[in-house]
Amino acid sequence: MATIPPVVASGDNANLISKTENSSKTADYDAFLNLLVAQLKNQDPTNPSDPAQFLSQLASFSSVEQQIKTNEHLTALLAMGHAGEAVQLIGTTVASADGSVEGVVASVTLNNSGVIANLEDGRTVLMGEGAHILSR
16 A cells, blocks of 8 residues: 655645745845835945945845745645646545545545545545555
């Protein structure tokens, strides 16, 4: 018997989450730039701030932004991998973690809860920890 790891957000839910998180991060980046420009405009001309310090702050913020984007791409790749594994469940016999539901998988659904196996008889099994594949 094999267990299927739960799926992190994918499909429409992942796009919604991703768009919400991206808009928040973009707002933070824009706010930082606005603050930086305001600080430059309002500095004391007789005692200017060190421009190297501003460039250093901007470079650090840009680096963090790139790391966030890389993590988002890795998350999307993992979700696609889980989707491929989920499709392979179609036609197999699965059982729920407690053994109360068992049947042949007709289709699968991906959501924030994980992979949901839709059985031929209309019942569903959440393919999380403890769920089993009985036959292929």
